[in-house]
Amino acid sequence: MKPKKIIQLNQITREYQLDGVVVPALKDINLEINEGDFLAIVGPSGSGKSTLLHILGLLDRHSRGDFLFLNKNISLLTDDQLADLRNRAIGFVFQQFNLLPRTGALENVLLPTLYGDNNPEEARQRAVRLLEDLGLGKKLNNYSNQLSGGQQQRVAVARALINRPKIIFADEPTGNLDTQSGKEVFSILKNLNLEGKTIILVTHDSDLARQTSRQVYLQDGKITKIN
């Protein structure tokens, strides 16, 4: 059976205006992503990895080119429609964790459910189960400053999963973690992929990139190699 295409980029360009000068961050990107892919975006610092991830994750808009996301032409969608798509179809994991301060782990996980139509009780049960599955069953009410880096990132993973998204975007999720915690978080992502989630991972770490199913190599905003 042919895998389902969920993302298609055609000649995507992203330019920034800096003091009136146009600076390209991505040039002529062509990329297809299928359901179930575990894709690593690799490249040196400043090569445009985060920029590409933000565009793929509907956090940013491209300057030129065609972008189909779940068969929708992104250029035609309003900001509110993008917000809805992010809420329902996408989960994010960031390098900085980005948990709300002085907010318990459970509440952090529930944050995306505030912005969609959810049954609160059911969402809560799901959040508890996710945290338990990630080994945080005893830390439900801990604030982020009462959790280790690895634990914080696992809370962030639970938050990314709470609305049952199709795709998880992770920008250097192990970048702020020690080797052991980094390995744990990576294996969580790997397991999620085995369960059928599409994972798109930005990483410096070529060891990690080798363990994914596909790799995109970026240099100076251009794709140099796709596996």
Added chain:
Amino acid sequence: MKIKWSRIYQSAFFSISRNKTRSFLTILGVVIGVFAVVVLTAIGGGIRKFIADQFDSLGANTIYVSPGEVLGEDGGFSRQAQAVSNSQLKESDISLILRIGVPIKAAIPLFQGQGKVAANGEQKTVSIIGTLPDYSSVRNTDTASGRFFTKTDQSAAKKVVVLGPKVAEEIFPDQESVGQKVTLNGIRFTVIGVVEKKGGGGFGGPDIDSQVYLPASTAQNLLELENLSTILVQVDAQENIPQAKEKLRNALLKRLDEDDFSVFDQGELLSTIDQIFQTVTIALLGIAAISLLVGGIGIMNVMLATVTERTREIGLRKAVGAKEKIILIQFLVEASALSLFGGVLGIGLGLGLALIVGNFFPIAVNPASVIIAFVVSVLTGVIFGVWPARRAARLPPVEALRYQ
């Protein structure tokens, strides 16, 4: 999508309580503005009510005939002292007035002046009222002890005096004053009665309890007055006052010039006083508006700082699906919650102070002013919160997340 209001309130409350000192300092302007409105309108209303009560206690159906112009054309009080000393009102005018008949029930002359009562080594400055025995019934002025003077006292110009309760208390603190001798402007008088307490005094209304009453003839001699200071005219019913005033004016105009006398009632006096209070109220509202403006700018300032501080949080919320509208509402609710706390605190402090001050000063809390102060304070937060909230709402998610 349904807006989860309870979570928005929760989050606003959380964010305000996270930084208690800053929140408190932020709302100080609103607190002071609302506090000022509540306290000042309560005091103003109290004074106004006090004056109205004073007039009421003098009998509602009374018309005053005074020498000269009392109420100016433009409504304010005009210079009166000179007019009183040049009074053209004569005792014969009383019979002129009484001849009008219905609706006029009584007309009583007053000779008024200042004097010093002394006895017992004590001394007090008082208003002297020389009048007829009927005064007591027309003005609801009963004696608490002793008696009011009689026709005999009047016709013989006897040196008898009825004291106001405050005068009696001060001159004879621990003894019965009836029967005692006092000097009034150096002349010996016998105290024959003390009138009942009416209360108050000192805020623009006459200090009734510090008056002393003499027979008209006696007062005329003592104060060396030829003509009357005032004529009190009692009307049978309040609704007949306009008609009676018209008749009075016509009767007096037969003998006097228009400038020689004024006819007015307490309704007119009260509306003049109300005009003065209105002016004061507008000035107060101006001050309150300025302090609310300052308070609002304070809130805007802090909300802008909050938005900057929480850029990453805003970015994250947008990344997980928050739309512009929700972020806007969240920050608007936060700004208006701040000003609402300010309003509630200001009202609480204001009512508290009004309660304390009410123990020794007339106070009338105006519920309308409290409600208006509350609404305006909340609106302040909404209005001054709009700009920061829009700024937050429009942050592109990526910039918000990249923000260091």
